[in-house]
Amino acid sequence: MLTIRRIAIDTHPENTAFLLRQSNGYSAEQFQALRKIRVSGENAEILATLALVDEPAMLKPEEIGLGEQAFRRLGLPEGAPVAVEQAIPPASLEFVRRKIDGDTLRDEEIIAIIRDISAYRYSPMEIGAFLVACASFMSTQETLAVTRAMADVGNRLDWKAPLVVDKHCIGGIPGNRTSMIVVPIVAAHGLIMPKTSSRAITSPSGTADTMEVLANVDLSEAAMRAVVDREKAVLAWGGRMNLSPADDVLISVERPLRIDTFDQMVASILSKKLSAGSTHLVLDIPVGPTAKVRTQDDAVRLRKLFEHVADKIGLVIDIVITDGSQPVGRGVGPVLEARDVMAVLRNDADAPADLRDHALFLAGRVLDFDPALRGGRGYARAMELLASGEALAAMERLIEAQGRQPARYTLGEHVHEVPAHHEGRVSTIDCHRIARIARLAGAPMDKGAGIELLHKVGAEVRKGQALYRIHAQSRTGLGFARDLAAEDSGYGIAR
Template identity: 80%
Template sequence: MLKIKRLAIDTHPENTAFLLRHGNGYSAEQFQALRKIRIGSETSEILATLALVDESEWLAAGEIGLGEQAFRRLGLPEGAEVVIEQARPPVSLEFVRRKIDGDTLEDSEIVAIVRDIAAHRYSPMEIGAYLVACAGFMSTQETLSITRAMADVGEKLDWKSQLVVDKHCIGGIPGNRTSMIVVPIVAAHGLIMPKTSSRAITSPSGTADTMEVLANVNLCARDMQAIVSKEHAVLAWGGQVNLSPADDILISVERPLRIDTFEQMVASILSKKLAAGSTHLVLDIPVGPTAKVRSQSEAVRLRKLFEYVAGKLGIEINVVVTDGSQPIGRGIGPVLEARDVMAVLRNDADAPEDLRDRALLLAGHILDFDPELKGGRGFARAMEMLASGAALEAMERLIDAQGRQSEKFTPGEFTHEVCAPLDGRISMIDCHVIARIARLAGAPMDKGAGIDLLHKVGEQVRKGEALYRIHAQSETGLGFARDLAGEDSGYEVLR
């Protein structure tokens, strides 16, 4: 028996356990055999990767240290006694090997894989092998199966309504923070829209990161239910309510490997929506030369896959293909994006028109789900909610209900302007490069870091005129971003 000791070590997303190399009655050979161990008691167990410790200041003989993730998932208090044993490989790994060989898997086999992934029984290498095999070929039926399986593992929300609307963008366009405008418009109209959003993984900000500038987003399911019952909507971080947890684990491996197939995208998005209790979904697919989807033919293929899987799951979906040729709005990064959102909701004269127009377009499509509205009236109703100030009032109520942010965030004080190399017209802005520069500046971890776009595609500029301003909250962050911008500004200016 070993006693648990909590160690303040972040090993996300893996479970990691720590043992003294000597003094626990195991030989070095046994330690090597126990690289993956089962840790358990009569009431709880987890699988974890084992790391050996040579410093006795960390652990004493008879103790097992657990990193933050492992400690939280095991759910036992410090000092509780557990036993360890060598973990057996999951049976579902045999199905992964078959997938690597090119086989099409049965529903039950995919369910077994997803459950084992969600239970953290797979190493990142094993998850990577599964993702690469699926990227090689995945049938439509397999896509449907994995979507269902991912939604079934974890929490499911039920809003006791036949009409629960949602909106999602597949991403890849910096500044595209339309959800924070769409949600209050829809809430002001009276439809139920519990919007759970992710934090940024490779982008400069996610909806949850930007909303956190204004309000608390770390809400449990009970808090969400209470807010939605009063305000018709919520803008929360989905990670707090454990929706489709296997998806979060898969994403943590997909991103470093840059695996982003249409099939995995569909499974990721729709499993989250199904688990969140959505019945009707508007999906935004931006198309552009540096977006995730780069041609109309790709957009059509992705639309059809979304429509097929959503239809089988009982989700009514409206896919909207939009312009993804350049960033949306002016701000990129949490504080700057929040500034743009509130400018649109306040109907400020200088609010970004492209952000306003896209939000109204998507909100209109969502409101068209309302059987009480005449067909095609959704857009006009969305405009009414925004122009009248009803959407702003709904947003302010939502911020108060979630908990108004006590800390005041401002744009980073360290700045650098990237200037036009010659007189001419801006012909292209590379979304991917702009996003990388903003992230190097510190976004989204540093709320005030990011980019303020001063010019967009089609505008005339003079040599030496500022194209955009980088904001950072440290000299180091500014230096990283400035260096990359010096190599590639992300802008193309033609005479």
């Protein structure tokens, strides 16, 4: 038996355990065999990747160190006794091998795989093998089975209401922070809208990152329920809720490999919505040359897959295909996006019109779910709630209920303006390029980092005139972003 020692090392997403190479009863050969180990204690166990330690000051011979993720997931206190043994490979890996060979898996086989992934029994290499095999081919039934399995292995929220609405955009468009406008509009109307969002993974900001500029988003389930009971809505980070946990594990491997197939997108989004207790969903699919979905034909194919799976899991879905040809709003990055959102909610004269219009359109579609509204009245109702200030008041109540952010985030003090190389009309803006530049500047980790767009498609610009302004909170971040923008600003200018 060994005792637990917490090691303050972030090994996300893996469980990692640490043992001294010498003086604990194992030979070097045994260590190789124990590359993946099972750590078990009182009513708890985890599988972990083993790392060997040669520094005796880090661990005692009778201790096993657990990285932050492994310590939290095991759930036992420091000093608790645990047993260590070689981990037996999950039986479901055989199903993965069959999928690699091109087989179509049965529902129960997919359920076994997803359960083992959510329990961290797979290594990133094994998860990658499963993802690549699925990217080669997935039947519609397999996509449905993955969606159901991912929702079933985690927490399921139940709001005890027949109508629980949500709105989601598949992403890929910088500055498209419509949820922070839609949610207070819908809350002001009185529908239940518990909006849980992820933090940004490859984008310059997610809804949770931007909302965190204004309020606490790291809410427990109990705190989240209290906010929804009081305000009919919430804008929170979903990481504390354990909703579709297998999805978080899969995403951590998908993103570095740049795997983002339609089948996996559908399973990821709909499993999260089912877990969150949503009954009705408006889904926004932006289409553009540098968006996630590039053509109208692809958008229609994706829409049909979403509709099929949503129907089978009992989720009412309204899918809109929108213009994703350029960023939305003027800000890209948490502080800049929060500024745009609040300008729209305050009805400021200089608020970005495209963000306002797109948010009102989506809010109207959500409100159309309300059986008390006459058909097609949702958009007009959304406009009323925004113009009257009721949406702003609802947002202020949400901020107070979640906990107003005590720290005041400001724009990065290091600034660089990217000029136009010749005069003409802005013909295109590369969403992917703009997002990369903003991330190199430090967004979303540095909340004041990002890009302030000074011109959009259709604008006439002079040679040397600034197209956008990069903000960074460090000289290093500004340098990285400036160098990438110098290679290619992301703006196309027609003479």
